[in-house]
Amino acid sequence: MSDLVVRVARWSAHHPWRAIAGWLLFVAVCLGAGLLVGGNAATSADFRVGEAGRAEAMAERGGLQQRPLERVLISSHGGGDVDAAAREVGDRMRRLPEVAEVAAPVRSADGRALRVDVTMRGPELDGRKHVGPLLAQTAAVQKAHPGLRVEESGSPSISKDVQAQRGEDLSRTEMLALPVTLIVLLLVFRSVVLAAVPLLLAVSSIAAGVGLSMLASHVFPDAGVGTNVILLIGMAVGVDYTLFYLKREREERARAQGRLSAEALVELAAATSGRAVVISGLAVAASSATLYLAGDVIFGSLATGAIVVTLAAVVSSLTVLPALLVKLGRRGGGRTPQRGTGRVLRATARRPVLTLAVALAAMLALAAPLLGIRLTDVGRETYSRDLPAMAAFHRVNDAFPELRSTHRVVVEADPGRADEVAAALRTLTGTPRLLTSADRRVTVLEVPFPHYPSTPQAQESLRDLRAAARALPGVQAAVTGDVARYADYPEHQKGRMPLILGALLLVTFVITVRAFRSVVLGVVGVLLNLLSAAASLGLLTLVFQGTWAEGLLGFTSMGSIGSRVPLFLFVILFGLSMDYQMFVLSRVQELVRGGVPARRAVLEGIGGSARVVTGAAVVMVTVFASFVPLHLIEMKQIGFSLAAAVLLDAFVIRLVILPAALLLLGDAAWRNIR
Secondary structure (H helix, E strand, C coil): HHHHHHHHHHHHHCEEEEEHHHHCCCCCCCHHHHHCCCCCECCHHHHHCCCHHHHHHHHHHHHCCCCCEEEEEEECCCCCHHHHHHHHHHHHHHHHEEEEECCCCCCEEEEEEEEEEEECCCCCHHHHHHCHHHHHHHHHHHHHHHCCCEEEEEEEHHHHHHHHHHHHHHHHHHHHHHHHHHHHHHHHCCCHHHHHHHHHHHHHHHHHHHHHHHHHHHCEEEECCCCHHHHHHHHHHHHHHHHHHHHHHHHHHHCCCCCCCCCHHHHHHHHHHHHHHHHHHHHHHHHHHHHHCCCHHHHHHHHHHHHHHHHHHHHHCCCCHHHHHHHCCCCCCCCCCHHHHHHHHHHHHHHHHHHHHHHHHHHHEEEEHHCCCCCCCCCHHCCCCCCCHHHHHHHHHHHCHHHHHHEEEEECCHHHHHHHHHHHHHHHHHHEEEECCCCCCCEEEEEEEECCCCHHHHHHHHHHHHHHHHCCCCCCCEEEEEHHHHHHHHHHHHHHHHHHHHHHHHHHHHHHHHHHHHHHHHHHHHHHHHHHHHHHHHHHHHHCCCCCCCCHHCCCCCCCCCCHHHHHHHHHHHHHHHHHHHHHHHHHHHHCCCCCCCHHHHHHHHHHHHHHHHHHHHHHHHHHHCCCCCCCHHHHHHHHHHHHHHHHHHHHHHHHHHHHHHHHHHHHHHHCCC
């Protein structure tokens, strides 16, 4: 591998303009091809998991799948004819080609509001693409009746508003992350030109990753989260890989004192940091690939985004970066002192046992809240009330509390038993809301329930209804709906987590052993990654599962953690930790191979790489922390947990626990390397 990395760097260094043009062409082709082909969005079927997913598949076979539904709420707050407005809403909606059915108006229990249910054509997930004309008609009715409040809500309009808010949030994130990253790089390199290089390569890698992800979505459908993870991971690894390479080239340049050409310096950097970048990139990609084992389209999208942008960042570091270094020549600043990290390492060297014990105790204390973690899906009610559709959503549910959630009992049986099935279903709840397929094989019972899916009452009602459905003789029965989806998704993830974590640990272990030919280092790497992830998850639980930090971080606690967050954190953190691990251990390995005693090699290797590791960590933390101000609670949790994990990994694991452990292990860690 080292020979290939050096050969690529040598070619790039000797043909800089070709390498630069080639990279720009690669980015343009990736992005252009992606835009030309377009992305392949996930369908409703791609999201199905558990019993709820089975029920939805049965309903679809009977043509009774859930359709996009909008609700128009009409209430008086200054005078006006509520009934006339409701009739006008119905008339306007029926004329729209996007509308399949308009139900008769329903009056609230207190008589103050009317509700008009509008069922749209097409699949459930496509509703947000076509809801615009419905919202326009609702706005027109509102304008014609100023004494009334006429508002619309439903899954399509909520999804539309949330998507728009996410786009605005990401724009603000970029506005924050880019300048702060540039400032950090200026402090590291003391050169505007050198500071700009990692940033530009990261941005171009993200552009390539976006295009590649659109192409890949035709194999792994996009659940709408790919761009988020491409930005999140692309900025982090893109800057990191370039930073590692640049820093090593600067060190070789300072050591050579003008005796070596720019091309020779690039080759030296490629043979050391270049190899570490390749291994780190493969580790991130391999770790991310374990998310495919979740059997879930959302994690599949996250895996695809992380893999393509990481590989693009590796390619940029190995091809165009050597060319840029040659063209930049001797630009760059001197080295800044490492007083802080030097003091930490000297303290660790003097008392490694005590240092290791104290650091481990602190990390385990941070991990302790993880024992009480509660994982749930993120309910719709957690979305910001600043969104018009969400404000309407809560007013609809206040006026019609029975709409807060809906169960759907789906039964598939012989057509001759349709009447028997319908009668049996009516006995479950006494509700007459029954739908039967044209071939009479599938029957759906819809049961409204006056509690949100996250409440204990809703969960208990789901258990009771599923038990009753299973008791129906001689039929296939399953329960879906708002509550079932909320309950089944976390259970599905819990069932897959042991498989994914096992694969993740194996990947980390194998890559480390392969890179350093040391089983001891493989075991140490796995244990430290587990410790880092556990501590950051414990901190996440402490902050977000309670209410004490709500005002500080701007969120309303769910009393739980989003079920996707821990698994995503474990996988991405294990991959990113390999960045630091490969870079730090590679420096130590070089010294050991050069005959330096293990103790001195550990202190010099970690000490020499400390500044670039801490600089890279600050960049990563900046990127991840910029996701904390986002409105979506799950993105807040992901940003916070990753920022905390990187801080702990870079400043506690790599600067305290790892050197202490390596000092205590001595030659045993490097026995097969010399």
